[in-house]
Amino acid sequence: MNQLPDWMYHAIEESFTCQFASTTARAIPVALPVFLHYFDPDAGTLIISSPVRMKRVENVRQRPKVAILFSPVGAGPDEPKHVLLVQGLAEVDDTNLESGWKRYFAGWARRQPSARQSLARMEQAIPGYTQRALIRVRPSRFLGWPDGNFQQAPEVVEVTND
Amino acid sequence: MIDWTEDLLAQIAAASRVALSYPGLDGYPVVLPLPFTFDRDNRCFSMPIPHQTPSPASEEQVSLTLLYYDEQRKAERYVLFYGHLTETGNEWTFTPSQVVLPQWRSRA
Numbered sequence: 001m002n003q004l005p006d007w008m009y010h011a012i013e014e015s016f017t018c019q020f021a022s023t024t025a026r027a028i029p030v031a032l033p034v035f036l037h038y039f040d041p042d043a044g045t046l047i048i049s050s051p052v053r054m055k056r057v058e059n060v061r062q063r064p065k066v067a068i069l070f071s072p073v074g075a076g077p078d079e080p081k082h083v084l085l086v087q088g089l090a091e092v093d094d095t096n097l098e099s100g101w102k103r104y105f106a107g108w109a110r111r112q113p114s115a116r117q118s119l120a121r122m123e124q125a126i127p128g129y130t131q132r133a134l135i136r137v138r139p140s141r142f143l144g145w146p147d148g149n150f151q152q153a154p155e156v157v158e159v160t161n162d
Numbered sequence: 163m164i165d166w167t168e169d170l171l172a173q174i175a176a177a178s179r180v181a182l183s184y185p186g187l188d189g190y191p192v193v194l195p196l197p198f199t200f201d202r203d204n205r206c207f208s209m210p211i212p213h214q215t216p217s218p219a220s221e222e223q224v225s226l227t228l229l230y231y232d233e234q235r236k237a238e239r240y241v242l243f244y245g246h247l248t249e250t251g252n253e254w255t256f257t258p259s260q261v262v263l264p265q266w267r268s269r270a
Contacts, residue, residue, distance in 0.1 A: 016238070017237075017238040019181045019193055019195075019227065019229075021183050021191040021193045022191070023185070023191060026223065027185065027220075027223050028183075028185075028223045028224065028225050028244060029183040029184060029185055029191030029192070029193070029223070029224075029225060030183060030225045030227070030242060031181045031183045031191070031193045031225070031227050032227060032240060032242070033227075033229065033237075033238040033239075033240055065189050065190045065191065066190075066191060067183075067190055067191040067192065067193050069181060069193040069194075069195060071195040072195075073229065073231050073238050074178050074230075074231040075231055075236075083194075083195060085192070085193060085194070087186075087190035087191070087192075088190075112236055112237065113236075114235075114236055140190070141190070143216070145212075148195075150194075150196075150210070150212035150213060150215075151212075151213050152213060153213060153214040154214065154215070
């Protein structure tokens with residue numbers, strides 16, 4: 001994949017949550033907060049997981065064009081001010097709902113350390129919470145606003161896979 | 163039809179920002195984090211239109227995610243609205259028609 005500007009890597013790696021947008025059956029994009037699990041800077045692949053019963057999973061199966069937004073959430077002074085929108089094609093991996101996602105859990109726990117303790121509580125509150133499909137996103141385009149400055153045109157990187 | 167309860171209005175007041183989502187011309191979703199104001203009388207949100215953003219393919223197939231950081235739980239919370247978008251000068255106005263409260267709230 002193309003080399004991205006340094007600040008785009010920073011926006012992804014130092015993010016707290018990101019907003020994952022899938023498209024509903026009524027063709028409406030819906031963005032909800034998730035924790036990024038993994039980013040491969042060479043291939044560009046981004047990985048999240050989702051309870052398999054969430055509509056998001058079926059949305060991705062049926063309509064694989066998705067977007068992920070990275071932007072400050074107010075979690076602290078150290079988070080990047082950059083805004084980065086990644087558009088790409090997603091695929092669902094539901095081959096191992098029980099533990100497939102745990103291979104990538106470190107990235108989630110780095111962003112939300114309390115997740116290691118709260119998973120059992122979440123499973124009680126929302127049955128099926130830990131039956132999770134992996135969603136892999138292959139980026140098609142990065143649109144970014146350094147320092148979140150929307151008065152400038154976005155920097156755009158179209159992805160070419162050599 | 164939205165039940166504009168005091169609880170919902172309080173959540174809107176507590177939110178720090180919104181993520182506006184609409185379909186782009188090439189079929190990919192576009193999501194933008196924007197500052198907003200909420201008009202309590204007309205029940206609509208106003209947001210500045212960023213410079214040179216991708217154009218919406220539809221102003222009817224739009225959603226707005228109200229976001230706020232939960233310091234206690236160290237997580238980001240949301241309320242989701244469906245609705246439609248109109249453009250007036252340098253502003254977008256989003257008028258909600260449906261609200262979705264996340265599962266964790268309804269079980270609280």
